[in-house]
Amino acid sequence: MKAQRGDSLNRIGTLQDDSTTVPPITDFRYHSSFSSSIKKQPASAFFFIPCVQAYRQKLIENLSLDSQGRPFKIMVFRGSPKSSRKSIRFVDELRQEVAAIFEKDCKQTPYRCIPKGEKRVLDAPRLRNDYYSNIMSWGMNNMLAVALGHELYLWNSEDQAVHKLLQVRGGNDWPTSVTWSEDARTLAVGYMCSNLQLWDVESSKLIRSLQGHSGRIASTAWNGHILTSGSRDKSIINHDVRAANSLASCIKRHADEVCGLKWSTEGNRLASGGNENLLYIWEASKMSSSKFLHRLSDHCAAVKALAWCPYQNNVLASGGGLSDGCIKIWNTEKGICINNIETKAQICGLEWNRHHKEILSGHGYSIRENQNKLCLWRYPSMTKVGELGNHKSRIINLCQSPDGITVISAGADETLRFWDVFGPPTAGAGNSMVSDLQGLLSFRTSLLR
């Protein structure tokens, strides 16, 4: 200590009184050496007092006397009530906002029942093992549309009836993207050969064929009467399906295939993910000018999985491919990543749970964990609640039911597995799940032949 003090003196040449912290007053050995080194300093002559008590008193005083022997007191600025002292970074602020909202609302359910097995398994022969396609969609009309190879089937979740909607003749073309319109009256089907079709399902008739792309259409998304399609030709096209000339705007920003497209719940923002690992956020009103709102380059692999948060405006979750394996939560207002989870596995789909503050991720290849699994994460803490999955090979797509209780995972093992994972946590639901587990894994309803 003494040597240190000498050093500081030499360095500056004048005594700066707050250069060291003073140890407890009871340590007299220290203080005697302390005072001898102060001999150089004229102002502190008061140290040489024989009586211990007076010495102690002077020491206390010294702590609030500066080098000129003037007494002082120290105050710290707290700020006026209205200007909150923002002594934290923006990211922390955002996280705190998010956490504060949900700490209040979230009923802490310590035991969350996750079903051990699927509720149902459907055979899905010839389901294409292609990461980029989005071949499954569950409409508001409770119909699941799924493309298997060259054929497109409709499965009615109420009566389990199956109906083949279309079949593509010729070997080189097949559906690569399937999406129900918001009112489930129209089904949009995008093809390998760049065709985009609108089907009326009531009458099983093709309504329209939309042109515009020159490469396969792997992703589509509806926003009211606007149908947005993303293609291998790197462009995003907005079609107004009511107009005779449907092409409303064409955006060429991505440097590679557009494999993820999702409109926000309010319909004001579009998120597009590309195979060049970029995620763009667009504003509905500015799409004709190709000006993006944010360009987010945090991912290190294709961004296919996108899902907007149902309970927080402008919060988006995105999932990266094999080299990335991260789920990133974004504040799309500010374009900042507010959370990041490394799942270490390829992410093919993300679905938010509307009944609990959770998000589910579907996984494909992995060198380490979570291979072929579905993982459930609590939001906003992003702690893992659990995992499910019995797929024998990678999961390609995820979609959830209109009532937000069931999630389907489509796997490369040619199965569609139904998981009642999003349901409310009541004991009743848990019990019915148990009874369903009777016919567990071997239960296959071969409906699609």
Add this chain to the structure above:
Amino acid sequence: MASRTVAKDIITLRGSAAIVSEFFGYAANSILYNRGVYPEESFAKVKKYGLPMLLTQDEENEIVGKEWLEAGKLQRVVMVIMSKATKEVLERWNFSIETDSDVVEKGVSREKSDREIMREIQAIMRQIASSITYLPCLDEPCVFDVLAYTDTDVPVPFTWIESDPKLIANPQMVKLHSFDTKIHKVDTLVSYKNDEWDEQ
């Protein structure tokens, strides 16, 4: 010998207090920006002291009330930078103030060229900006506090509370330039926690 007559301006106590108070505002902002306590986006560039200075958008930039300076009761202003996680003090920017008591008591004014004062302040600002070359990296999120050392008879305003000095144990210290309005003299010193790499 012909001497260069530098035009001198009259500096009043009030004027000097204003200069010093303004200096603290800009210096504090400069420290926050250069040390990365606030993200860069929250700063806007303004022209001051002949340099591009950065100010935060919605913080009130007058930290220290001029009343203390005018009464000669402010002894020093310290900006303390602490780790957000551990609250350990990492850096201490110490601005000591010496006030000419004659001016306070008798209300006289002094003379000094405004330009000269500006130049002195400019030198300090430049030094603060270049301090990042030797100060250890602050790679964790940090928070800051502003301390005021005043005479004991100053009442504590409601935006301040009594505090401890928040010292650094075994600090490294670097003395920067000072400036003098002839009424207030401000010395600048930065002390920082010894970087582990510096151990001999």
